[in-house]
Amino acid sequence: MVRNIVVLSGNSHPKFVDSVCDYLGIPPASRVLEKFSSGETHCEIRDSIRGKDVYIIQSFGVGSDRNTANGNSNNKSNVSSSTTTAGTSPVTVNDYFIELCIMISACKTGSARRVTAVLPFFPYSRQPDLPYTKTGAPLGSRYREGSTTSTEGQGGVSYTFESVPVTPAPHIPRTAGLTSGTSQLTNSRNNGLSNSSISRGIAICDMVKAPATVTVTGPASDGGNSSVGEKPPQQQKSNDRFTTHDYENPTMAMAFQQKAGFKPMVAQAGSLIADLLTCAGADRIVTCDLHESTYQGFFDIPVDNLFAKPLLKRYIQHHIENYKEAVIVSPDAGGAKRAAAIADSLGLGFALIHKERRPPSKNQGNYPTMMLVGNVANRVCIMVDDLADTANTITRAAKLLKREGAVQVIALITHGVFSGDAVQRVIASALDRVVVTNTVAQGRHLEAFQAAADKAEGREEPVKRDRSDADRRVVGGKLEVLDIAPFFAEAIRRIVFGESVSMLVRDGD
Numbered sequence: 034m035v036r037n038i039v040v041l042s043g044n045s046h047p048k049f050v051d052s053v054c055d056y057l058g059i060p061p062a063s064r065v066l067e068k069f070s071s072g073e074t075h076c077e078i079r080d081s082i083r084g085k086d087v088y089i090i091q092s093f094g095v096g097s098d099r100n101t102a103n104g105n106s107n108n109k110s111n112v113s114s115s116t117t118t119a120g121t122s123p124v125t126v127n128d129y130f131i132e133l134c135i136m137i138s139a140c141k142t143g144s145a146r147r148v149t150a151v152l153p154f155f156p157y158s159r160q161p162d163l164p165y166t167k168t169g170a171p172l173g174s175r176y177r178e179g180s181t182t183s184t185e186g187q188g189g190v191s192y193t194f195e196s197v198p199v200t201p202a203p204h205i206p207r208t209a210g211l212t213s214g215t216s217q218l219t220n221s222r223n224n225g226l227s228n229s230s231i232s233r234g235i236a237i238c239d240m241v242k243a244p245a246t247v248t249v250t251g252p253a254s255d256g257g258n259s260s261v262g263e264k265p266p267q268q269q270k271s272n273d274r275f276t277t278h279d280y281e282n283p284t285m286a287m288a289f290q291q292k293a294g295f296k297p298m299v300a301q302a303g304s305l306i307a308d309l310l311t312c313a314g315a316d317r318i319v320t321c322d323l324h325e326s327t328y329q330g331f332f333d334i335p336v337d338n339l340f341a342k343p344l345l346k347r348y349i350q351h352h353i354e355n356y357k358e359a360v361i362v363s364p365d366a367g368g369a370k371r372a373a374a375i376a377d378s379l380g381l382g383f384a385l386i387h388k389e390r391r392p393p394s395k396n397q398g399n400y401p402t403m404m405l406v407g408n409v410a411n412r413v414c415i416m417v418d419d420l421a422d423t424a425n426t427i428t429r430a431a432k433l434l435k436r437e438g439a440v441q442v443i444a445l446i447t448h449g450v451f452s453g454d455a456v457q458r459v460i461a462s463a464l465d466r467v468v469v470t471n472t473v474a475q476g477r478h479l480e481a482f483q484a485a486a487d488k489a490e491g492r493e494e495p496v497k498r499d500r501s502d503a504d505r506r507v508v509g510g511k512l513e514v515l516d517i518a519p520f521f522a523e524a525i526r527r528i529v530f531g532e533s534v535s536m537l538v539r540d541g542d
């Protein structure tokens with residue numbers, strides 16, 4: 034048991050807090066954390082914090098398991114209230130952030146000796162800088178309501194090569210290096226020469242089926258038969274007011290193009306978030322797999338950025354058959370270092386998908402292109418990334434990998450945010466398995482994945498979830514959730530006793 038510390042839970046992920054407290058051998062502190070009908074947050078800390086070392090745990094998924102009917106809500110903590118009384122407004126990442134700041138401030142003004150904010154998933158970590166490309170193409174866009182298209186079965190598994198709900202339509206790459214190649218393609222297509230080879234050994238996978246060292250694909254809209262130069266799919270109607278990181282949606286790109294001539298001022302949220310936490314009174318931050326590790330530089334207090342790598346590595350070794358024959362894949366260049374580190378430490382092959390977002394053009398819109406570097410034919414692909422938000426990246430990468438001959442695609446993701454229609458997109462995708470940690474609450478996601486699996490297999494009674502193994506794994510359909518709470522508990526224990534946490538934050542083995 035760790036003494037003389039106080040662990041406080043925000044409303045975002047109380048089950049995770051219980052898990053951390055189990056490891057530490059202490060109960061979570063009692064508090065009231067609720068909203069007035071106006072939407073303002075009200076916080077009361079009911080245990081003494083005077084002179085104590087306080088750890089406030091708040092994560093930042095979309096919504097919380099607590100608010101669902103069957104969603105693993107925890108009744109163990111001495112949490113007096115987490116109900117929302119502000120009508121039916123959905124709880125957002127921003128609500129959780131304000132909650133966290135208010136709790137930090139309450140502890141500070143209550144004479145806590147030290148306040149550590151523990152953020153298993155750090156919010157706004159994808160916005161450390163301007164979310165615009167060098168050429169001015171916006172990376173933000175409106176969230177679209179999804180729809181389902183027909184699926185095609187392969188090997189008894191039903192999925193579509195499409196990211197469903199749809200992801201963007203084909204794009205003709207226009208870099209200096211690809212211009213001539215794509216022009217050739219367009220010309221060839223117009224001349225009916227659909228299998229012509231492309232300059233510089235680069236192949237568009239919709240056009241050329243022969244294996245290539247480097248493969249480029251634009252998102253197809255017809256199950257893999259579309260060709261470069263086709264019109265994009267029609268935009269789906271949406272009455273949803275949320276925005277996401279769905280920068281692949283061309284709508285905003287075209288809107289931006291119409292207003293060309295000036296560059297809008299876009300907030301640099303990264304340093305503001307850091308300032309707000311520090312200003313509220315945080316003395317230290319503990320988080321995990323920051324999207325940009327340089328984000329730590331925005332703080333002038335210690336930041337411990339834990340790595341999920343040991344957990345993911347252990348999963349590969351224990352739960353992927355013949356993993357030594359597998360290939361580790363990074364679905365974008367930003368995650369290459371993380372994925373390559375896992376490949377190196379396991380002695381596995383490595384492949385890279387380069388995701389390019391192009392500026393809008395008159396005819397094409399802002400459609401991303403994916404290039405595969407490496408050979409994945411007849412191999413199991415283990416895709417490693419820090420984050421699945423809209424899940425466009427992993428579903429489109431899975432599509433490309435299957436087209437290139439991968440026999441199985443398994444995604445290992447630290448933070449399974451799954452915002453908007455991401456769960457449905459993953460269910461309908463070519464991904465065979467998605468493994469995430471519980472830095473973000475996964476109860477609702479597990480239920481959705483399990484329900485989809487039950488429906489697909491005609492089961493009336495859901496299969497009991499398995500959490501019997503040493504990894505405390507929970508399985509629901511395609512989704513598997515790994516418990517990362519012990520890492521955080523160990524980090525807290527080491528901080529309390531003044532021990533080194535470098536073993537936990539080192540990107541090594």
Ligand SMILES: O=P(O)(O)OC[C@H]1O[C@H](OP(=O)(O)OP(=O)(O)O)[C@H](O)[C@@H]1O
Nearest residue numbers: 278365367368420421422423424425426
């Ligand atoms: O599920 P999605 O909405 O597709 O988002 C997930 C992707 O976003 C992040 O990368 P980002 O696109 O910011 O690029 P980077 O890694 O190059 O920074 C992250 O590393 C994932 O690859």
